[in-house]
Amino acid sequence: MIRIAAGPEDFDSAALVVALEALGGGAVATFTGLVRGEGGLTGLQLDHYPAMTEKVLGVIAASAMERWPLKGITIVHRTGLLAPGARIVFVGTVSAHRAAALEACHFLIDWLKTEAPFWKKEHFADGGQCWIEARAEDDAAKDKWV
Amino acid sequence: MIRIAAGPEDFDSAALVVALEALGGGAVATFTGLVRGEGGLTGLQLDHYPAMTEKVLGVIAASAMERWPLKGITIVHRTGLLAPGARIVFVGTVSAHRAAALEACHFLIDWLKTEAPFWKKEHFADGGQCWIEARAEDDAAKDKWV
Amino acid sequence: MELLYFAWVRESIGLDGERIDPPADVRTVADLIAWLARRGGGYAEAFADPARIRAAVDQAFVQGDAAIAGAKEIALFPPVTGG
Amino acid sequence: MELLYFAWVRESIGLDGERIDPPADVRTVADLIAWLARRGGGYAEAFADPARIRAAVDQAFVQGDAAIAGAKEIALFPPVTGG
Numbered sequence: 001m002i003r004i005a006a007g008p009e010d011f012d013s014a015a016l017v018v019a020l021e022a023l024g025g026g027a028v029a030t031f032t033g034l035v036r037g038e039g040g041l042t043g044l045q046l047d048h049y050p051a052m053t054e055k056v057l058g059v060i061a062a063s064a065m066e067r068w069p070l071k072g073i074t075i076v077h078r079t080g081l082l083a084p085g086a087r088i089v090f091v092g093t094v095s096a097h098r099a100a101a102l103e104a105c106h107f108l109i110d111w112l113k114t115e116a117p118f119w120k121k122e123h124f125a126d127g128g129q130c131w132i133e134a135r136a137e138d139d140a141a142k143d144k145w146v
Numbered sequence: 147m148i149r150i151a152a153g154p155e156d157f158d159s160a161a162l163v164v165a166l167e168a169l170g171g172g173a174v175a176t177f178t179g180l181v182r183g184e185g186g187l188t189g190l191q192l193d194h195y196p197a198m199t200e201k202v203l204g205v206i207a208a209s210a211m212e213r214w215p216l217k218g219i220t221i222v223h224r225t226g227l228l229a230p231g232a233r234i235v236f237v238g239t240v241s242a243h244r245a246a247a248l249e250a251c252h253f254l255i256d257w258l259k260t261e262a263p264f265w266k267k268e269h270f271a272d273g274g275q276c277w278i279e280a281r282a283e284d285d286a287a288k289d290k291w292v
Numbered sequence: 293m294e295l296l297y298f299a300w301v302r303e304s305i306g307l308d309g310e311r312i313d314p315p316a317d318v319r320t321v322a323d324l325i326a327w328l329a330r331r332g333g334g335y336a337e338a339f340a341d342p343a344r345i346r347a348a349v350d351q352a353f354v355q356g357d358a359a360i361a362g363a364k365e366i367a368l369f370p371p372v373t374g375g
Numbered sequence: 376m377e378l379l380y381f382a383w384v385r386e387s388i389g390l391d392g393e394r395i396d397p398p399a400d401v402r403t404v405a406d407l408i409a410w411l412a413r414r415g416g417g418y419a420e421a422f423a424d425p426a427r428i429r430a431a432v433d434q435a436f437v438q439g440d441a442a443i444a445g446a447k448e449i450a451l452f453p454p455v456t457g458g
Contacts (some may be wrong), residue, residue, distance in 0.1 A: 013160075013163050013164065013167060014159075014160030014161070014163055014164050015160070017159050017160055017163050017176070017178070018159065018160050021159060021178055021180060021233065022231075024180075024182065024183070024231065025180070025182075026179065026180050026181070026182040027177070027178075027179055027180075028176075028177065028178040028179075028180070029175070029176070029177050029251070030163070030174075030175070030176045030177075031173070031174065031175050031176075031244065031247070031248060032163070032167055032173075032174040033172065033173060033244065033375060034167060034170075034171070034172050034173075034174070035172070036170065036171075036172040036242060037170070046374070047298055047299050047302075048298075048374070049296070049298055049348070049351075049367055049369070051351055051365075052348060052351045052367075055351065077374060077375075085168075085170065087167065088375075089374070089375055096182060098177065098179065098255055098458075099287065101177070102177060102248075102251070102252045102255070105175070105248070106248045106252075109244055109248070109375055110375075112374055112375040113372075113373070113374065113375035114371075114372065114375075115372065116372060116374050116375065117298070117348070117367075117369070117372055117374070118372055118373065118374020118375070119298055119299035119369065119370060119372060119373055119374070120373045120374065121299070131299055131300045131370065131373075132373045133371075133373070134370070134371035134372065134373050138375075141245065179458060192457070193381055193382050193385075194381075194457070195379070195381055195431070195450055195452070197434055197448075198431060198434045198450075201434065223457060223458075234458075235457070235458055244375075255458055258457055258458035259455075259456070259457065259458035260455065260458075261455070262455060262457050262458065263381070263431070263450075263452070263455055263457070264455055264456065264457020264458070265381055265382035265452065265453060265455060265456050265457070266456045266457065267382070277382055277383045277453065277456075278456045279454075279456070280453070280454035280455065280456050284458075
């Protein structure tokens with residue numbers, strides 16, 4: 001079961017975890033990314049390429065399904081302007097095997113960081129704004145799965 | 147924040163995830179282990195060494211805290227007779243960094259499998275019972291973190 | 293063809309996208325970026341360093357040497373930073 | 376000293392634990408396991424293969440060569456299988 005969503009609505013991590021646990025797999029791994037409120041950050045803006053986003057998320061999920069014996073994948077990514085503490089992204093995996101669930105979860109978030117068409121801009125209390133730059137360490141994190 | 151529990155009560159993964167997300171860390175990783183209902187399994191019995199269990203879980207958590215920059219760890223492990231589909235164990239980690247949260251979560255469940263004083267017995271529909279044997283691959287999984 | 297801009301490429305140019313009709317000698321994505329940069333102003337700013345630009349042709353990621361002939365939609369944007 | 380048994384060690388012996396007073400030449404955990412095995416019956420069954428037995432002395436995991444002098448609580452059990 002692959003479940004993919006991208007959009008401005010908040011999501012309910014609790015409900016997503018419970019839905020994955022109900023799939024009968026024995027091992028459920030999840031990752032939630034949230035907005036940190038450090039250095040005077042007042043908001044995080046998420047741009048995306050709407051026509052491509054869910055398609056790319058589907059390709060990433062299918063790639064994980066090929067590599068690990070998974071019973072389910074959930075990927076939810078928010079867009080728009082998010083407040084500190086808000087959830088940005090949720091990735092969850094289900095397998096009969098704990099290593100498969102954990103590794104696939106790690107793989108999915110590493111690939112999302114470098115392959116999915118999202119862009120983040122930080123907004124600060126002093127009115128400053130700054131597009132986050134892609135980081136070489138994110139590419140390295142993705143490349144370890146190749 | 148380290149939160150540790152072992153006992154017969156069921157736990158609420160959803161509430162545990164939400165509590166971890168509220169710690170302000172930016173990256174939350176979780177793992178839930180559940181009873182699979184394959185091969186006529188009717189129940190999974192979890193024995194443990196009550197006087198040692200929470201102490202060992204605390205040592206494992208402290209070890210993860212030393213290795214990764216974590217803002218929180220939750221470990222909950224059930225004991226007693228569990229039905230198919232029941233939750234057995236929950237591990238959750240919070241960090242400012244996704245790799246730290248994900249690796250620490252994986253580390254904790256690998257160590258729990260080989261270092262915490264729990265024993266599992268399978269009960270089957272035909273009346274058969276079988277203590278699960280320790281697996282060399284679990285030791286290997288733990289050893290990759292040494 | 294339809295162009296789409298995202299993130300700071302969009303902000304520098306001041307447009308979400310636009311319809312263009314490049315000359316015949318603009319054959320690849322890299323040619324297109326150079327051609328747009330020559331418009332000056334926000335375009336020159338957005339495309340000052342082509343190494344910082346990524347592209348998708350008809351919603352598939354491509355390299356700079358990808359041909360643009362026949363494309364319906366070309367998107368130009370910085371390296372992605374989601375997740 | 377107090378002995379505790381877990382999992383199939385407990386089931387073979389038929390006891391959760393018991394108070395024992397081993398002779399002076401039983402110095403290590405390995406000696407203790409061999410001494411218990413010589414009782415025969417469920418003990419012989421539980422401790423037939425000492426390589427399959429793990430131990431904790433006063434709630435700390437130890438190897439077979441650990442001394443038992445002065446211990447208050449010794450637990451004998453199979454390799455753990457939780458998680």
